[in-house]
Amino acid sequence: MGEFHYVRTPMAEWDAELAKIKASGIDIVATYLMWNYHEEVEGRFDWSGDRNLRAFVEAAGRHGLKVFLRLGPWVHAEVRYGGIPDWAVRSMPTRGDDPVYLRHVERFWHEAQKQVQGLLWRDGGPVIGVQIENEYNLRGPGQGASHIATLKALAVQLGFDVPLYTVTGWDATVYPHREVMPVFGGYPDEPWGKSTGKLPPKETYAFRFGSRVSGDLGAQTRGGRTGDADGDIAHTPFLGAEYGGGIPTMYRRRPVMQPDDIAAMLPVQLGSGVNLYGYYMYHGGRNAIGRTTLQEQTAIGGYNDLPIIDYDFQAPFGQYGMANAVLPAIRPFHLFLQEWGTKLAPMAVRRPDRVPTGPDDLTTPRFSVRSDGDRAFLFYNSHIRQYPAAMQRSVRFVVDLPSGPVTFPATPIDIPADRYFIWPIDMALGATDARLAWATAQPLTTIATPAGHVTVLHAVPGIPVSLAVRAAAVRARGARIDRAGDVFTVEELKPGTNAMIDIIDTRGRRERVLILTQEQARRISKVTVAGTDRLVMTEDEIAPTPNGMHLVSRGDPRFTFAMLPAATVVKGTLPLRAAGQDGVFTRYTTTAPTRTYRVTMKPLRPAGVASPVQIGGPAKAAVEPYPESFTTAAAWTLTVPPAGPAAIEDRRLVIRWAGDIGRLFVGTDLIDDRYFDGRSWQVNLRRFDGRLGQPLTLSILPLRKDAPIYLDEAAIARRGDADQVASLDSVQVETDYGLDVSF
Known part of the structure; x- marks a missing residue:
């Protein structure tokens, strides 16, 4: 799930941006309803233009995206008064059961519900859930869990009848059990913090066992007691809503994220049990200027200062929709989840015998296993923002499963610092009865080709690829293959677009396994074009269109992309040239007329x-x-x-x-x-x-x-x-x- 605020991007760009978001591997778009954008003047509602919620939800549906509405009424979102209009803040108590406040909330939500009428999941529409309030930990008369219960009842009464109702689960949150579910998050730095120095190692990079609540995520209020979320683990799924796709630049703290700072969080959170990885933000934007600026600022009592307009957030797609450097680093995990997510979801988290003593333990290896019977995935991380973790030498993992321990790899390996990955154990290979017993390469995706079905994995830099396959026969050019019974161990295979392993199962059925480099995997998108799923390898931004795909090359008139499987006829708005084979991919290039401008x-x-x-x-x-x-x-x-x-x-x-x-x-x-x-x-x-x-x-x-x-x-x-x-x-x-x- 990726957060994209419709009011912070021009309506004319929604379709193009949603297409790119979908092509990058997102399934659900979350968006805040910022009350002060829609009722800046009391009683005058504006759902037109960039504020057209209905048009946005319809556009998301057209692109095959589900929608999660974060209703508030207080949303934070680094927006003025957390989204509550000035006239309300001035004239009544907010964020509690004050009857005047609730009357205005009811009027706003009634108008919002009319915007999405007929677009809810029950109606065949894309809206699958709503979030109530945000970062709520207030306790007192008319507050606390009873206020969340009041808001949920009001939402249901007004017609927000959806499968999922959530609240944010951090910073001592309070909510009515069995009425709403907590969602979680974590960030690689704290721009809302007060420190003018480097922060200690963040727990965001440490696997969680027994708790889902990350540290301070920046709630503007303090509950003063333990919240409700951890006590509800047995009754709720582990859902995320605010794992940083970047971070905002605030006045007093201005950290700059590197791609690994964001991407390393994925195997950690998935290995801790997360079954919905929710990014905040996934697409940046900009604040409008109305009767006031709509930024959060300390001059009006806000906790933070942010730019008046800029809300780029260093997100995978920035304020203007340009893909930032983090996108290629996270996209392989999206492909993994889309292919194997249904297998991963029921898998329980297994704690290693030895775990780090705390976030600042940089020597003990950080990993976990999720398993369901003999099937499992191993999750590993040694990237901690601004801190060098120790290299792990002569590593072999031993995972105890019902049928017995699995020890791998066959030869001990060194794992360099700053590595993070997901490795499979006992993974099915296509429609065959062959199994990938284990691999030191990360599953990426699968694809049907005229030459057969292909399971694609990618290497981890600095770690030699090796894998064990249970099958009748295994062949791989340029690799060393050892056999012990029905287990074939493949080593010394050089990753690349030609690194293909042919596997025959006990009934003569064939599966192929392709091992790409990490660099190649980070250029892969899986899109449906011309009715066929294809892997497209390119450094350009990509979005599917009704007849093919649209590419954007930033600052370079040259385009190059490679496809698997290839298409019979490929045409372009620029003259395309077939550049031959890149391993099993077919490559195309073209160059646009160069245009330069002098300032x-x-x-x-x-x-x-x-x-x-x-x-x-x-x-x-x-x-x-x-x-x-x-x-x-x-x-x-x-x-x-x-x-x-x-x-x-x-x-x-x-x-x-x-x-x-x-x-x-x-x-x-x-x-x-x-x-x-x-x-x-x-x-x-x-x-x-x-x-x-x-x-x-x-x-x-x-x-x-x-x-x-x-x-x-x-x-x-x-x-x-x-x-x-x-x-x-x-x-x-x-x-x-x-x-x-x-x-």
């Missing part, structure tokens, strides 16, 4: 001396400077040429800069903003092409060396050693190219 950059005003960053707000930590502070911002005028008639996907303004806060204006209208964290700032221009006849203004508030904020080491190096910095290093336009392929 004119002119200084407008120099930076003044920035005032010291103040400490304050509920967190008693660094707070975003007040608007008057921006009189010290440096500014430049940027002139961007129009796109012209060229058929291109989009253009991106790539800004390399250093400072505290950057803001980009058309005239006096703010169109984007960013807190400096060391990364380049990218602004897609298609949304603003109609306004580029006038210059843009870029302002950069200076960042003081003594600012009490957290930056990663790379950002500190970019900042330099001066007392303050407000520099614009370069501004470029990069062109993104699109290609439609039909079959």
Whole structure:
């Protein structure tokens, strides 16, 4: 499940973005209903344009996605007052059974229910569940579990009749048992935290045995007691809703995620028993500006400061829909779950004999097993953000199963640091009676081809591939194969698009096993095009279309993709060239006409001396400077040429800069903003092409060396050693190219 906020992305882009989300392996889209977006003025509801909930749910259904509505009424979402409108916050108690508050909640939910009428699961629609409130741990008169019960009863009364009702299960949450189910999460850093230094190793990277509740996920209230979720383990499935697909950049903490920081969480949480991996966020977005800015900020009592507009979240798909570097790292796990999830779901978690003493134990191996009878998967992780774990030397695993212990691999191996994977034990191979007894390669997916059915696995860098197969015969070119009875051990196979193993079962049926490299696996998508499932290997963004697929190449006019199985006829909106075989894949290439654009950059005003960053707000930590502070911002005028008639996907303004806060204006209208964290700032221009006849203004508030904020080491190096910095290093336009392929 991946979170995608419809109100934070233009309606015109929903179909394209949902298609990419589906193609990346997501099954369910979750979305918050932000009350203040729909009833900013009391009694005036707006469900039009980018706020059209019904159109969004219908679009998700068209793309084969189920929908989970997170109703609130308080949602957090790093939005002003947690989504509750200003007029409500000013005039009544909220988040409790106050009758005035409940009357307004009922009116809002009644309007929301009309938007999804006929689209619920019972009606054949995509909406399978609703979440009540968020991060709720308030106790007192009219609060606590009874308030959640009140809200659920109200939702049911209004017609939200769905299979699943959930609440968030962390930070001492309270809820009525057997009425709602807790959902869980975890993040690789805490941008809402107060520390200006590197955090201790996060428990997000440690397997969970006996508890589902992660540490502080940033609830803005404190319950003060143990919550209800762990006491409900025997009665509820282990569902996730907020495992970080990235993290937001908040004013006082600005950590930058690496792909492994996010991807390593998947085998840990799945190996801890999670049966619904829910990302927050999966697709970034932007806040609208209405009567107020809709950002969360300490100036109005919020716990955090965030940019006015930017909500990129470092998510797999960012604010403008561009795939971030984390997407290829997580997609192989999505393919695994789509193929073997129904086998994994009933498997129980097995705790190893020896486990780490705590999150800061970096020497004890971290792994778990989930099994159902003799079938099992082993989950392993040695990646901990910002901390080097120990290499594990001369490793063999021993897993006790009903039919006896399984010891593998055949030859001891060294497992380097920063590795994470899922390995199979006693896994079926296609429709044969052959079994994969074990493998030191991760299952990826399966695919039917004219040459036979193929099970695809991928190697783990630095670990030699070996596997044991129970079958009548096994053949593999370039590998060493040893046989003991009906068990064939395959070693010394070099992973790649040619690393094929042929397996014959006891009835003469054939299965093929392909072992890719991890790099190749991270470029694989499985999409249905022209009525046939195909594996598409490409570095480009991919989304299926009614007649084929759409590819986006960011900043490079060249396209290359490979398919298995190949299609008889392949056509493109650019002239495609068959580039021959890449192992068992067929490769195609093409190049779009190159379009370049030059930005004119002119200084407008120099930076003044920035005032010291103040400490304050509920967190008693660094707070975003007040608007008057921006009189010290440096500014430049940027002139961007129009796109012209060229058929291109989009253009991106790539800004390399250093400072505290950057803001980009058309005239006096703010169109984007960013807190400096060391990364380049990218602004897609298609949304603003109609306004580029006038210059843009870029302002950069200076960042003081003594600012009490957290930056990663790379950002500190970019900042330099001066007392303050407000520099614009370069501004470029990069062109993104699109290609439609039909079959």
